[in-house]
Amino acid sequence: MSMAPLRGGQARRDQLLNITLDVLRENGYERLTIDEVVGRARASKTTVYRRWPSKSALVVAALVNAISDLPASHDTGSLRGDLLAYFHDLIDEMERLADVMAGLVGELRRNSELAAAMRKGYIDARRRPVIDAFVRARDRGEMASTADVDLLWQIAPAVIFFRWLLTGVPVAREETHRLVHDVVLPLALATPNNPPPHPVTS
Structure with a gap:
C-alpha cells in the first residue's frame, strides 16, 4: 500500500520526523503524542496517520530517517x-x-x-x-x-x-x-x- 505524501515533499517529511525525535527525547515514548508532534510540525493529523498509522510506526520511521x-x-x-x-x-x-x-x-x-x-x-x-x-x-x-x-x-x-x-x-x-x-x-x-x-x- 502506498503512503500518502506529506504536503511539501521530502523536506516536510524530514522536518516532521526530526520533530518526532525531539519530542521523544523530551517526553519519552510513553508520553509522546501524535497531537504534540503534528502541532509542532504544523502538519495534518489525518495525513500523518495515513502514512504512519500508529505511534510506534512514526517513532521507528523517525529512527530510520535519522x-x-x-x-x-x-x-x-x-x-x-x-x-x-x-x-x-x-x-x-x-x-x-x-x-x-x-x-x-x-x-x-x-x-x-x-x-x-x-x-x-x-x-x-x-x-x-x-x-x-x-x-x-x-x-x-x-x-x-x-x-x-x-x-x-x-x-x-x-x-x-x-x-x-x-x-x-x-x-x-x-x-x-x-x-x-x-x-x-x-x-x-x-x-x-x-x-x-x-x-x-x-
Whole structure:
C-alpha cells in the first residue's frame, strides 16, 4: 500500500520526523503524542496517520530517517572490510541515537507493538546487509561453512550497545579493529575440528 505524501515533499517529511525525535527525547515514548508532534510540525493529523498509522510506526520511521544518509550496505570485496565499514556505521548510529535508544530499552520490554515495529522496521533492516556480507564471505571461502552468521552479526551491536547504553562509554573506531580481528573473524573461521583459540589467562 502506498503512503500518502506529506504536503511539501521530502523536506516536510524530514522536518516532521526530526520533530518526532525531539519530542521523544523530551517526553519519552510513553508520553509522546501524535497531537504534540503534528502541532509542532504544523502538519495534518489525518495525513500523518495515513502514512504512519500508529505511534510506534512514526517513532521507528523517525529512527530510520535519522540514519538515512548512511550506506544501506557495503561490499568492499573482503569480510574484514565489510565488517569494519558496518561497525563504523553502527558507531555513527549510536552517536546520533544513543540517548533515544536508552529511553526505549525499557519500553521495548513492556510494549509488544513497539518491539515488533522496531524488529521489522529498524533491526531487520540493519541485520540484512551484514548477513549478506557473511554469505558473500562464505561463498569466497573466507569463513567456515558451519559458521553461525545469525550469531556473528549480533556481536558488534551487543558490545557497542552494552558499552554505550549501560556504561555510558562510547566504543572508539579504533576498537572496532580489535573486535573484528580478535573476536568476529576467529569465530567466523572456526569449525568443530578447528575451534577458535582460547584466550590466554594469567
